[in-house]
Amino acid sequence: MKLKGLYRLKVDADYKKVLNKEYLSVSKEGSGSNIIKFNGSLLYSSSQGIFTLKNNEFVKDSMYSNLFKDYSSLTTLMKIKEDSTKLWRYANDNISILSFGSISSEPKLTNIPVARNVVNSVAGFENMTQVGDIGYLVGTSNGYLVLNNLNKADAVQLNININSIEAYKRDDPKFKVNLFESSTLKNKENNIAFHYSFPFFNTIVKNKYQYQLKGLSNKWSNWSQNTSQLFENLPYGEYTFNVRGKSGNNTTNTASYTFTIERPFYLSNIAIAIYIFACVLLFKLIDVYYKNKQKRALLKTQQKLSRKELENKQQLTQLNNEKLKLDIENKNRELAISTMSIIKKNEFLNTIKKELIKANLGNKVSSVIKIIDKNINNTDDWKLFQEAFNNADKDFLNKIKAKHSTLTPNDLKLCAYLRLNLSSKEIAPLLNISPRSVEVKRYRLRKK
Numbered sequence: 001m002k003l004k005g006l007y008r009l010k011v012d013a014d015y016k017k018v019l020n021k022e023y024l025s026v027s028k029e030g031s032g033s034n035i036i037k038f039n040g041s042l043l044y045s046s047s048q049g050i051f052t053l054k055n056n057e058f059v060k061d062s063m064y065s066n067l068f069k070d071y072s073s074l075t076t077l078m079k080i081k082e083d084s085t086k087l088w089r090y091a092n093d094n095i096s097i098l099s100f101g102s103i104s105s106e107p108k109l110t111n112i113p114v115a116r117n118v119v120n121s122v123a124g125f126e127n128m129t130q131v132g133d134i135g136y137l138v139g140t141s142n143g144y145l146v147l148n149n150l151n152k153a154d155a156v157q158l159n160i161n162i163n164s165i166e167a168y169k170r171d172d173p174k175f176k177v178n179l180f181e182s183s184t185l186k187n188k189e190n191n192i193a194f195h196y197s198f199p200f201f202n203t204i205v206k207n208k209y210q211y212q213l214k215g216l217s218n219k220w221s222n223w224s225q226n227t228s229q230l231f232e233n234l235p236y237g238e239y240t241f242n243v244r245g246k247s248g249n250n251t252t253n254t255a256s257y258t259f260t261i262e263r264p265f266y267l268s269n270i271a272i273a274i275y276i277f278a279c280v281l282l283f284k285l286i287d288v289y290y291k292n293k294q295k296r297a298l299l300k301t302q303q304k305l306s307r308k309e310l311e312n313k314q315q316l317t318q319l320n321n322e323k324l325k326l327d328i329e330n331k332n333r334e335l336a337i338s339t340m341s342i343i344k345k346n347e348f349l350n351t352i353k354k355e356l357i358k359a360n361l362g363n364k365v366s367s368v369i370k371i372i373d374k375n376i377n378n379t380d381d382w383k384l385f386q387e388a389f390n391n392a393d394k395d396f397l398n399k400i401k402a403k404h405s406t407l408t409p410n411d412l413k414l415c416a417y418l419r420l421n422l423s424s425k426e427i428a429p430l431l432n433i434s435p436r437s438v439e440v441k442r443y444r445l446r447k448k
Contacts, residue, residue: 006035006044006058025057032076032123038087039100039107045077067098067109075126082130090126093205094249095138095147112147113205113248114138160198160209160245160252165259167192179257187264190234196243197227198252205248215239236263346429349375373432406448414441 010020030046037043044051044058049065051058068074071091077098080086087098094111121140128147131137135148165177169188177183177192185192200207208223215237221229223246238260245252265271353372356365400407400415407415410431417427424438431438 022056024053026051027058027060032074034076034078036077036079036087038079038084043077047074050077064098064107067107068096071096075123078126078128080128080130080136083136088128090121095128111249114145115205158198158200158245158247158250158252160196160243160255162194162196162241162243162255162257164195165192165257166195177259182258182260184260184262187236187262190236190261191230191232192234192259193228193230194241194243194257195228196245196255198245198247200247200250207245207247209243209245211244212242213239214242234261236261236267342430345375346432350429350432404448407445410441411445411448414438414445418442418445 006024006026008022008024009018010022011018026044028046028048028051030048033044033046035042035044042053043061043064044053049060050068052061052064053059068091073090073092075090077087077089080088080097085099089096089098091111093113093115095114097110097112099108099110100106127139129137129139131146135146138145138147162179165179166174167177167185167189168174168191169186170191174193177185194211196209198207206225208225209227210220210223211229212218212220213231216231216234216239229243238258240256240258242254242256244254262268349372353369356369356372359365396419397412397416400412413431414427417430422430424435424442427438428435431441433441
């Protein structure tokens with residue numbers, strides 16, 4: 001409950017009238033407060049610490065407060081009846097007595113271990129009284145405790161032992177683990193229980209234990225009365241279990257046990273070797289795959305280039321063929337023009353010849369008729385025609401001669417004219433014969 005204020009009162013000799021009232025400030029009031037005059041100083045004690053009075057204000061005293069900073073449960077700091085040189089309070093499971101030494105000016109704290117459930121006192125009604133030479137009498141709800149010889153060290157050699165260790169695989173029976181040598185447990189046997197104790201029995205205080213499992217955590221556990229500890233589902237690795245105990249202010253040695261939990265198969269050396277081999281094989285397969293892919297791509301590119309080159313060649317050949325075809329057509333045109341010129345000339349000469357013969361001029365025109373016949377059968381015309389024909393249809397006459405060596409020059413001429421798809425009527429002027437004679441020559445040529 002919050003205080004209404006702290007005041008210093010000056011009263012008359014009969015304690016009936018307040019002569020003077022002075023307000024005293026406290027920065028942190030706290031619960032379980034008490035005003036004590038101790039060692040020449042006025043102290044204000046509460047759950048917030050111990051304060052000393054300076055200039056009408058209570059200021060926290062670090063020297064006194066630090067003595068109790070490690071205790072979580074504190075009662076009101078009080079005087080000991082019949083002994084003004086000491087103060088006392090319950091601090092956790094101890095009776096803490098505050099005093100000053102005969103030599104040092106520093107306060108001294110003496111802890112006497114007593115379980116709070118043994119004392120079982122009502123808060124605010126705790127009391128301690130010095131009783132002659134027997135020591136101090138502490139009142140409890142069920143009787144009294146006698147404390148004597150506070151300056152005597154109550155040190156006892158305590159040894160803690162790990163009594164048994166059990167390990168098990170989930171859903172399987174537990175089995176004992178050898179206590180005298182380090183053990184290696186399989187990966188699934190990762191549930192392990194430790195049982196420990198030290199042989200000291202005191203009805204006033206309870207034995208307490210504290211443990212640590214290195215490899216899982218380096219932090220010590222809180223003090224407790226449990227004499228066993230179970231660790232479940234521990235990961236693989238190496239562990240060291242440490243345990244220590246205390247009874248009151250006496251602490252034990254530290255007992256240790258080292259054990260190892262094997263790695264699971266998928267993390268074992270064999271598995272790692274398989275992983276490495278698989279990775280190397282995978283990388284090799286990927287390398288081979290990409291090399292083959294590159295080869296296929298290169299081959300495909302080469303095939304594409306080859307097809308392109310072939311297409312280009314075909315296009316070039318087609319262009320050349322078209323050019324040759326165009327050249328042949330030009331040559332044929334030239335040949336046709338030449339042939340038609342010869343035909344027209346011969347027809348013209350034949351017409352003149354017929355008109356001269358029809359005029360019946362006798363010997364007067366015989367020389368002219370001879371000249372006309374000579375021009376009609378002029379070998380120069382044939383040579384010119386043959387040259388043009390060979391340019392248009394190369395080696396046709398040579399092939400005919402090679403296959404049919406019995407053909408006469410006139411037969412070869414007829415073959416050339418027939419090659420040009422000339423009719424008998426068109427061929428007749430060229431050979432200076434009648435169309436009927438051309439038919440006969442054609443018949444004889446076919447027989448040859």
